[in-house]
Amino acid sequence: MIEAILNYQFLQNAFASGLIIGLIAPLLGVFIIVRRLSLIADALSHVTLAGIAGSLFLSQSVPFLALLNPLYIGIIAAVSGSVLVEKFRRLYKHYEELAIAIIMSAGIGFSAIFISLANGFSSDIFGYLFGSVSAVSRQDLFIVIVIAIIVVVFLLLFYKELFLLSFDEEYAKASGLPAKWVHLLFMIVTALVIAASMRIVGILLVSSLMTLPVAASMRLAKGFKQAIYLSVLFGEAAVIIGLVSAFYLDIAPGGTIVVTSIIILLIVLLVKKIWLSAVIKRERGSLV
Amino acid sequence: MKSTYDIDLQQVSFQYDQTVVLKNISLQVKQGDFLAILGPNGSGKSTLLKIILGLLKPTSGSVHLFGQKGRDFKQKEWIGYVSQKSNAFNSGFPATVYEVVASGLVKKTGLLKKLPKNSKNLVVDALTSVGMESFSKHSIGELSGGQQQRIFIARALVSKPKCLVLDEPTVGIDHQHVQSFYDMLAKLNREQNITLILVTHDVDTVSDRISHVACLNQTIHFHGFKQDFQQLSDEDRKAWYGHSVRKIH
Numbered sequence: 001m002i003e004a005i006l007n008y009q010f011l012q013n014a015f016a017s018g019l020i021i022g023l024i025a026p027l028l029g030v031f032i033i034v035r036r037l038s039l040i041a042d043a044l045s046h047v048t049l050a051g052i053a054g055s056l057f058l059s060q061s062v063p064f065l066a067l068l069n070p071l072y073i074g075i076i077a078a079v080s081g082s083v084l085v086e087k088f089r090r091l092y093k094h095y096e097e098l099a100i101a102i103i104m105s106a107g108i109g110f111s112a113i114f115i116s117l118a119n120g121f122s123s124d125i126f127g128y129l130f131g132s133v134s135a136v137s138r139q140d141l142f143i144v145i146v147i148a149i150i151v152v153v154f155l156l157l158f159y160k161e162l163f164l165l166s167f168d169e170e171y172a173k174a175s176g177l178p179a180k181w182v183h184l185l186f187m188i189v190t191a192l193v194i195a196a197s198m199r200i201v202g203i204l205l206v207s208s209l210m211t212l213p214v215a216a217s218m219r220l221a222k223g224f225k226q227a228i229y230l231s232v233l234f235g236e237a238a239v240i241i242g243l244v245s246a247f248y249l250d251i252a253p254g255g256t257i258v259v260t261s262i263i264i265l266l267i268v269l270l271v272k273k274i275w276l277s278a279v280i281k282r283e284r285g286s287l288v
Numbered sequence: 289m290k291s292t293y294d295i296d297l298q299q300v301s302f303q304y305d306q307t308v309v310l311k312n313i314s315l316q317v318k319q320g321d322f323l324a325i326l327g328p329n330g331s332g333k334s335t336l337l338k339i340i341l342g343l344l345k346p347t348s349g350s351v352h353l354f355g356q357k358g359r360d361f362k363q364k365e366w367i368g369y370v371s372q373k374s375n376a377f378n379s380g381f382p383a384t385v386y387e388v389v390a391s392g393l394v395k396k397t398g399l400l401k402k403l404p405k406n407s408k409n410l411v412v413d414a415l416t417s418v419g420m421e422s423f424s425k426h427s428i429g430e431l432s433g434g435q436q437q438r439i440f441i442a443r444a445l446v447s448k449p450k451c452l453v454l455d456e457p458t459v460g461i462d463h464q465h466v467q468s469f470y471d472m473l474a475k476l477n478r479e480q481n482i483t484l485i486l487v488t489h490d491v492d493t494v495s496d497r498i499s500h501v502a503c504l505n506q507t508i509h510f511h512g513f514k515q516d517f518q519q520l521s522d523e524d525r526k527a528w529y530g531h532s533v534r535k536i537h
């Protein structure tokens with residue numbers, strides 16, 4: 001495996017992007033989960049798909065655009081989607097989840113149209129749906145690196161603001177925090193991470209990589225920082241195991257990465273259960 | 289004119305969409321006062337606190353905080369807030385007591401700035417003031433309602449406020465712990481000279497500790513020293529409360 005990575009550029013691209021995504025997706029995922037925004041992440045990934053499918057269709061029909069990286073239009077679609085979600089959430093103040101339904105349907109609707117226009121499912125679109133070990137180009141890797149830098153800088157700058165906003169929105173506002181703007185920035189960064197992740201895990205499974213490692217970490221963590229560290233640890237483990245097995249078994253890495261995350265989650269739940277019952281036994285024992 | 293009050297409301301009115309909630313409220317609070325705001329449910333107590341905190345803008349009237357116009361007031365760290373809903377957070381939220389209290393420092397440091405070097409000491413001091421210093425590594429969700437409420441007070445105290453605003457902080461606390469909770473507040477008021485504004489229904493329990501009373505039901509029906517409040521007749525109280533209130537002592 002190591003030898004293969006050293007020899008083949010496409011594997012270097014896939015593994016380097018995978019490791020970066022294994023870091024930023026769960027990192028942002030912790031905030032997404034505690035702020036109950038995981039459905040929005042899902043909606044945004046479908047908008048990204050519409051952008052990708054639109055770009056693939058354009059590159060077929062307009063020769064001039066044949067070389068355009070679909071990721072760019074995907075990113076534009078995701079970011080516009082994140083801004084629109086906020087607009088709709090404000091419009092339907094008392095039924096915020098309607099915003100998600102609207103954006104999600106729009107994403108799927110446009111995707112279906114563009115995929116049909118581009119003559120149905122090509123191997124290209126399959127790669128974007130479920131991820132791919134072989135399709136990650138140097139340019140894709142470069143985009144992933146730039147997005148990762150944006151994410152890390154954003155979280156370093158806004159860590160305590162985001163924590164406060166997640167834990168107690170009213171208190172954050174009373175502290176003079178411009179909640180609306182911080183939230184909008186957060187949604188845009190989320191859109192960027194979704195666009196960056198889809199090359200490896202695929203559109204349909206992006207939100208899984210943002211949520212499953214976090215779900216496992218929350219069963220173990222006492223504090224927020226701890227939840228972040230554990231989520232990244234689980235995320236990286238899932239990406240590494242998932243990519244290696246996808247390479248050897250020749251299947252889509254989205255599947256192997258997500259299934260690995262689920263196995264990690266189940267192991268954590270089991271270990272926690274055993275540990276809890278051991279504690280209860282010990283306490284009973286000390287009472288006797 | 290520079291006002292000498294911590295809080296100075298003049299003729300404040302407020303309405304949500306159509307419903308008038310507050311009418312011509314004038315209320316002054318001096319440094320070191322311990323004011324209890326009493327009133328039936330829906331009388332606008334929480335709304336009044338939110339106006340003081342700048343979370344809501346009055347429809348008319350003026351708000352002055354520490355001598356400055358409420359809307360220009362920048363020293364948010366001078367006023368600590370414990371909201372009615374503070375312990376309605378999701379109890380599965382992964383956060384330690386330390387992390388929750390430290391998050392109150394955002395006010396002091398301002399946006400995007402690093403926490404001060406002594407932030408650890410500030411957090412420990414705040415936890416000590418509420419008697420919870422040994423809980424700093426615990427997860428916030430595993431504490432009892434009363435303990436959580438103390439943590440939220442510590443979060444408000446960590447930025448060294450001059451004034452603390454509390455909205456029904458004893459709801460959900462066991463009866464036997466309410467006394468010690470108010471003892472702790474009285475101590476903050478006495479020893480650190482922190483101005484306290486407390487919305488509560490525990491008229492009897494707080495009466496020993498407070499200095500002033502304001503009775504609210506859309507407008508202020510009484511505002512003055514506790515001693516004068518105790519002189520009011522039962523009829524007076526019925527008139528604003530809508531039903532009889534047990535007399536303080």
Ligand SMILES: Nc1ncnc2c1ncn2[C@@H]1O[C@H](COP(=O)(O)OP(=O)(O)O)[C@@H](O)[C@H]1O
Nearest residue numbers: 304307309327328329330331332333334335336
């Ligand atoms: N966000 C809101 N929108 C519309 N009406 C509200 C809102 N919040 C409170 N109210 C109304 O304002 C009145 C006063 O509420 P509130 O200040 O919470 O009273 P209290 O704290 O004294 O129980 C109530 O009649 C309540 O129904």
Ligand SMILES: [Mg+2]
Nearest residue numbers: 333334335372
């Ligand atoms: Mg209230």
